[in-house]
Amino acid sequence: xxxxxxxxxxxxxxxxxxxxxxxxxxxxxxxxxxxxxxxxxxxxxxxxxxxxxxxxxxxxxxxxxxxxxxxxxxxxxxxxxxxxxxxxxxxxxxxxxxxxxxxxxxxxxxxxxxxxxxxxxxxxxxxxxxxxxxxxxxxxxxxxxxxxxxxxxxxxxxxxxxxxxxxxxxxxxxxxxxxxxxxxxxxxxxxxxxxxxxxxxxxxxxxxxxxxxxxxxxxxxxxxxxxxxxxxxxxxxxxxxxxxxxxxxxxxxxxxxxxxxxxxxxxxxxxxxxxxxxxxxxxxxxxxxxxxxxxxxxxxxxxxxxxxx
Numbered sequence: 001x002x003x004x005x006x007x008x009x010x011x012x013x014x015x016x017x018x019x020x021x022x023x024x025x026x027x028x029x030x031x032x033x034x035x036x037x038x039x040x041x042x043x044x045x046x047x048x049x050x051x052x053x054x055x056x057x058x059x060x061x062x063x064x065x066x067x068x069x070x071x072x073x074x075x076x077x078x079x080x081x082x083x084x085x086x087x088x089x090x091x092x093x094x095x096x097x098x099x100x101x102x103x104x105x106x107x108x109x110x111x112x113x114x115x116x117x118x119x120x121x122x123x124x125x126x127x128x129x130x131x132x133x134x135x136x137x138x139x140x141x142x143x144x145x146x147x148x149x150x151x152x153x154x155x156x157x158x159x160x161x162x163x164x165x166x167x168x169x170x171x172x173x174x175x176x177x178x179x180x181x182x183x184x185x186x187x188x189x190x191x192x193x194x195x196x197x198x199x200x201x202x203x204x205x206x207x208x209x210x211x212x213x214x215x216x217x218x219x220x221x222x223x224x225x226x227x228x229x230x231x232x233x234x235x236x237x238x239x240x241x242x243x244x245x246x247x248x249x250x251x252x253x254x255x256x257x258x259x260x261x262x263x264x265x266x267x268x269x270x271x272x273x274x275x276x277x278x279x280x281x282x283x284x285x286x287x288x289x290x291x292x293x294x295x296x297x298x299x300x301x302x303x304x305x306x307x308x309x
Contacts, residue, residue, distance in 0.1 A: 013136050014048030015077055017041045018056060022066055022074040034137045035156045037199060084142050099128045100284045103148040106133040107227035108271070111247045120291050127284050135199065140276035147285055148274045159274040162289065165296045167244045167271065169207070170264040172257045174237045183240075183260040186211040193239030195230055198223040203242050203267075210265040231257065246299065 020030035056070035205215035234241035
């Protein structure tokens with residue numbers, strides 16, 4: 001008789017990352033196809049190799065190729081993923097018409113969405129929003145998600161993407177930090193500890209480039225996975241953080257953060273709403289998307305009014 005242990009499945013995110021990497025035989029191309037960073041694909045594949053106890057790739061010059069075990073596994077899981085996607089597409093969940101499963105970036109959920117969410121429930125009490133926080137790639141043929149919010153450049157295979165808002169980033173720190181050294185000019189940034197957003201490792205280099213400066217040396221500086229961690233570290237006086245302005249406004253109003261340098265930068269990436277192809281007509285998705293767009297427009301209008309006073 002088979003035991004449950006025999007059917008223990010590996011990480012689905014790791015399997016999807018491996019499938020893409022094996023298809024392209026290039027981590028950069030796989031990351032672009034999945035809409036994530038190269039580091040995210042590399043970490044997911046490495047974790048899968050550890051979980052399986054075998055190497056799936058080997059390096060050849062500057063590229064990679066599948067090991068014999070990896071090639072055999074890739075053929076099987078590619079077929080399995082296609083079967084899962086096909087089976088999922090045949091399912092309909094009419095009993096969940098009033099439940100919207102929304103996958104959102106962690107800091108966006110914590111700092112922006114959740115405080116506003118009661119307004120949607122007041123307006124549409126028949127739609128229940130089930131919220132989950134994640135940065136993983138969404139496969140709408142497999143994952144039980146109706147709508148997702150992700151940051152990227154607009155290309156997500158297997159999904160329709162609608163721009164929700166652009167992002168403007170600036171430098172923030174605690175008021176006390178300036179006592180250790182002023183920031184009167186861009187060059188003064190080098191005299192402070194720069195807090196690193198590990199999922200955006202080139203952020204400081206991009207910001208310095210926008211100032212006409214060479215990239216800073218961030219080796220040895222502490223790293224944080226999420227923006228809310230960066231904001232808390234900056235408020236605690238650990239150093240300077242690059243943060244989206246809309247996520248820092250509450251901390252600025254509370255006096256926990258200040259913006260010592262007025263220069264801002266708009267990254268190439270932005271915030272997009274994603275759903276399965278053709279699903280945007282569903283009432284729950286359409287109404288929630290419209291509400292989010294209205295909230296963004298009102299927040300931007302409020303910001304412009306306060307800045308013009």
